[in-house]
Amino acid sequence: MSPPPRVALRDVSFRYAHTGFLLEVAHLDVLAGERVACIGASGSGKTTLAHLLAGILVPGRGRVELDGRPFSTLPDAARRARRLAEIGLVFQEFELLDQLTVEENVALPLHVARPPTWDAAARVRVAELAEATGLGALLRARPRRLSQGERQRVALCRALVTRPALLLADEPTGNLDPDNADAALALLFEQAHAVDAALFVVTHDQRLLERFDRVLDMSAIAHGSAP
């Protein structure tokens, strides 16, 4: 019997109350270790889909499963706890906290966990990630001192620090020049592979698509409609 998909959407429907925008996805699986790119026109619902996969949004109908277990139907607290522990998120704007050092930004999910899981082992994990991504010398630096490429790597380390089963990245190369974008994607693949995470990347960058195992076009898998 084959293992369940890392994340699965079944007959999902979500509507934004304030805009009336409706997104419907009948069926979507992302397998462990799989690298999936999600493309589509602006406003087609890519980010909404990523947020549904992350449990940030809860579908009005249908369900999202994580490792074969219910996810979207969990109570808020349980869903947040699973997101914190099992899903890594990389945002387009990186969303680093200026008041924290690189090390503290990377460890942020461990600090906000209840109880906090920042300990000696976590410190080693952060140091390993920093070394692997070329940030070893910058652990005490503040994000505002870093280049865009370095900030992107900090965001990636933060997403990986919990060894997530699912890594979601929303336009992770959107703010990078082509060279840095290539390097960032290579790093993303490498680190996702290291923890056997399923990788779901929302992107506009057509140049990068051939490097993914699969490309999902929103127009093919989803039905999005404005009110």
Next chain:
Amino acid sequence: MKGLPLLALRSVVHHRTQSIILVLCLAVTLTIPAGVALGLRAYESALVARADATPLVAGARGYRFDLVLAALAFRRADQPSITWGDARALGRDGEALVIPLHLMHTARGRPLVGTGPEYFELRGLHAARGTLPLVLGEAVLGADVSDELGLDVGDTITSDPTGLYDVASPGSLTMHVSGVLSRSGTADDHAVFVDVHTAWVVDGLLHGHAEATAVDPKLLLGRDAEHVAVGPALVEEQEVTERNLASFHLHGDPDACPLSALLLVPRDRKAATLLSARLGDDDRLVVLRPRDVVDELLAYVLRIEALVDGLLWSLGLATLLLVGLVLLLSVRLRRGEIATLRHLGAAPSTVVRLLALEVALLVLAALSLSGAVLAVGAAWLPDLARVV
């Protein structure tokens, strides 16, 4: 450090300008009411203790607060004077020990207190160095006067001129420091004590000069069988020395020499009642129980304190509302940061706890600052109470 305390600390430090302003606002809001309350309690306890240690005060009828505050804390006031004769009359029947107080002059800005040796006994004062004033022209310094002016036994201190541009007024008297009192934490630390006769020398009533019959005849204005009149060119002594001590003398009736107040130590309660009753109908003298007057004074002070408290609480409330507004706006400015925490998986309660911790850190810093300011201020409280 880890978890929310770390994040809260980092945020407070990162937004340092805002944090410093908020801490200062909160510290001021906390410090002023606490400082006023502490100051008033110190003032109250010092005044009450001093009043309790003073059985009765007698003086000229007038403003009773001035009389009692002058007798307790040497505060100068335009109080009508009484006389040495009044003191002698009150002590004549032995009902009470009568301690004279002459409070009409200063020496280098400090109250110059003319009194008798009984005063030091009543207050439990003794000379930490040297002796109490034993002869005319000697002075004993309060501990603070000695420290502040850098004077000690063997030095001299000069009384302040009473009328700088009045050539007829007596000049300053240079007094010899015979001793320094032990510190008492009261107004006594801040005064210069002399024998009451020395105070009269400063008044110009007791004075010394060369024998009028032996001076240059050109200084003599007139002479008859009983009196010799000399011109103002005959200079009076400005310092009492062994050589000129014998020349000091008083013209006129000693009983007419002025005093500011009397401290009365009645033999017993009956004697105290008799003294009060005896002067009850006197149109010139009055006997007061200092504790009664101090209680009356404090009742006024406490009424004013209640008013000040009300104002301070209103200002405090306004400050807290402004601080709340600043924090609210700050949270709105940090929406992105909060959204990041929520997206990562932080519970809403975690975010609330984080913000509450930040506020707690600011309050803690404000309390620490306020405590430090109050601790420093407390060191000045004895001075504040002494100003009474």
